[in-house]
Amino acid sequence: MNHHLSPFLPFTKPTIDEATIEAVGDVLRSGWITNGPKCLEFEQLLSDYFGGRTVRCFANGSATMEIALRIANIRPGDEVITTPMSWVSTSNVILAVGARPIFVDIDPQTRNINLELIEAAITPKTKAIMPVYLSGLPVDIVRLYQIADQYNLRVIEDAAQALGSTWLGEAIGSANNLPSDLVSFSFQANKNLTTIEGGCLVMNNDTEAILAQKLRIQGVTRTGLDGMDVDVLGGKHNLTDVNAVIGIHQLKQLPDLMKQRQTLAQHYFACFKNTRLVEQGLELPLEDFTNSNWHMFQVVLPIEKLYQLGINRATVMQKLKDMNIGTGVHYPLISNFQLYRELGYNSDKTPVAKRVGSAILTLPLFPLMTTSDVERVVHALQLALQEI
Secondary structure (H helix, E strand, O other), X not given: OOHXXXXXXXXXXXXXXXXXXXXXXXXXXXXXXXXXXXXXXXHHHHHHHOOOOEEEEEOOHHHHHHHHHHHOOOOOOOEEEXXXXXXXXXXXXXXXXXXXXXXXXXXXXXXXXXXXXXXXXXXXXXXXXXXXXXXXXXOOHHHHHHHHHHOOOEEEEEOXXXXXXXXXXXXXXXXXXXXXXXXXXXXXXXXXXXXXXXXXXXXXXXXXXXXXHHHHEOOEEEEOOOEEEEOOOOOEOOOOHHHHHHHHHHHHHHHHHHHHHHXXXXXXXXXXXXXXXXXXXXXXXXXXXXXXXXXXXXXXXXXXXXXXXXXOHHHHHHHHHHOOEOOEOOOOOHHHOHHHHHOOOOHHHOHHHHHHHHHEEEEOOOOOOOHHHHHHXXXXXXXXXXXX
């Protein structure tokens, strides 16, 4: 099999159809291109999707998190419990409001924050828990909120990757039968639903929504034709109508896109079962086809074995790239970054996350892929790891 004849397979690629491109053209021709009617329409559709909850859209999924922290009144000196296994914005926004992230280790199967370790990390300064749903796999929502209620903590769910994921049959972000507080989603380019850049925050009531709107555009409240006031310090985080109309079309396609992701993920498991890679130490993701939206398909390399052979993750990634297969790392451990080390963080305190962060690898998974693409990836990984 000559891999060089196969086109390059990136680890992800958005699905944008012609109808969406046409709709963007319509918005551009309309003359109303920033925050306007399409944004309101998108917010209403999202609110319907989340069972009627209050939703506001923002320029990105980092703004949604920072604004959630401000709505939850997280201040300098407060502590927020989170995971070191995430995109660095999760903890950066905690620092941005003057609070301190407290990193709790992860569960090796789910790779999410280990709920059983949270209580030991709670201090009188703890004000919130911020779990992250890596690859779209949620934590046990019921258990999470039991802990939060017991210690009177706010919950800010970093559901950036979890649109369409469920717990006990209910969509993450809706609160019909599940407890739910502030829930943040990202619509960045590689997410299951994209607006190119963007995000939304699901909130509890109109009071929170009004504050979110103020924080979204410079703290401004308008009244009448010429009335304007500013009573809080806001930023510039509004979503444009150009982005919103892409989201409206993506939301229509979401069920089909999710089915395709699930089919591809199931094929990955079937293909891996025909190899010896798991016996050789490769760790597959949790095989959850009930709750996860399969945002990513991530494996953990047998890193100790590879080190003994003088191979590291980058070597494996390069071998796959040479076979025209793109991979990603989601994520390097936050506590290993210079900024965090200088703040006194130490990855040794979260040993499971330290190991996973050094060895995790994101394989290609996106709806435009075929099952033969999956077979190609697994075969290439076998070749890249044949020395073990």
